[in-house]
């Protein structure tokens with residue numbers, strides 16, 4: 392066995408060259424850190440200077456229930472996903488997730504929309520109202536919500552927030568509907584428990600409550 396392993400000059404640990412093993416290891420770690428940092432910064436720089444074609448800003452501001460909310464949004468993300476899973480507004484329900492049931496209905500600039508079929512990015516600069524935004528600041532229920540409570544209009548109530556939002560939106564354009572007009576106005580909402588007659592009675596009561604308050 393040789394007394395000493397031959398080491399190339401550039402990494403020799405011979406004392407006369409003034410570098411200890413500890414110094415060598417420090418140097419290697421430092422060099423790795425520098426090159427990693429350089430790589431990371433390079434990536435950031437490249438991204439900053441050359442946004443991908445069709446890229447959209449991810450950090451957006453939404454106006455939800457009168458409040459400005461900053462949220463990180465993917466370009467293909469739906470408003471229902473953003474509201475429920477990023478802003479914690481779980482009163483908006485997801486039923487079909489494909490524009491069939493209305494459970495996800497919210498108001499966008501006072502018009503009812505299926506939030507499962509609205510891309511969040513398209514709702515920037517608009518007023519979004521969810522079921523959580525209907526009650527007054529002191530906790531007093533919206534007249535339509537109160538009508539539902541008065542008439543106990545729903546069974547499991549999974550569909551309830553969507554029906555209420557659709558009704559509130561409809562009453563903005565027709566505040567004094569007949570029963571059949573309201574039924575037609577909210578016909579984009581489905582109830583799996585199928586107690587439509589009772590639901591309609593509750594929502595008509597809500598419409599009457601609203602007229603009394605106006």
Ligand code: FES
Nearest residue numbers: 486487488493507
């Ligand atoms: S969940 Fe949006 S329409 Fe059914």
Ligand code: FES
Nearest residue numbers: 546548582583584
């Ligand atoms: S009350 Fe159950 S889905 Fe409508």
